[in-house]
Each structure stands twice: as structure tokens, then as C-alpha cells.
Amino acid sequence: MGKMVPRLEAIRGQVAPWQQGVIDRIAQEVVLMADNTQDAIVFGGGHKGELWSPTYQKYASNLYNEARALTNSVEQAVDYAQVTKEYQTLTHELGVRKSS
Numbered sequence: 001m002g003k004m005v006p007r008l009e010a011i012r013g014q015v016a017p018w019q020q021g022v023i024d025r026i027a028q029e030v031v032l033m034a035d036n037t038q039d040a041i042v043f044g045g046g047h048k049g050e051l052w053s054p055t056y057q058k059y060a061s062n063l064y065n066e067a068r069a070l071t072n073s074v075e076q077a078v079d080y081a082q083v084t085k086e087y088q089t090l091t092h093e094l095g096v097r098k099s100s
Contacts, residue, residue: 001030022077029070036063 008023015023040059044051091098 002034005030018080019077022073025073026070029066029073033063033066033070036066 005027009027012020012023036059043056
């Protein structure tokens, strides 16, 4: 994921505004995931027998929630892109003029 975010940010200025918003959300979610992963690793390394402690469980819970948010962002972007493409195809096939 860390390699994909810079690629997304590099193309950010060349995509539609809604895609820019998705890139921003994804980048933020990946940073949060990386932070919680690092915190969990550091905690686990220093507290080998305490992986059921509330502190470690909070890191794991945060990571789960951030991964779910990332999944939702990507799924919504894909759904939106598909619906937009279908709309454009139908508009063309039906000969509907675009409103100004």
C-alpha cells in the first residue's frame, strides 16, 4: 500500500474531482493503518505475553476499522465509476442530449 499511495498522489491532479477525494481518503486511511500497525508491532515486541491487553487490542481494533474504511472507499469509488460509465453508455445509446 505504501508504494501505491505515491502513485495515486502523482496522478491526483489529472483525475476528476471525485477521484481526487477518493485518493485523499485512501491516503489518509493508509497512513492511519501504517501508524497503528507500527504501534502494534512495537507494543508486541516489548510485551510478548500481553497481546490480549487493552492497549494491543485497541491497536488491532483501530487497524481493523481503518482497513474496513479503506475497503469501503475503494468499493464506493468502483461502484461510482461503473454507474457513471453505464449512465454515459445509456445516454449515448438512447441519444439523450446532455443538459448544460
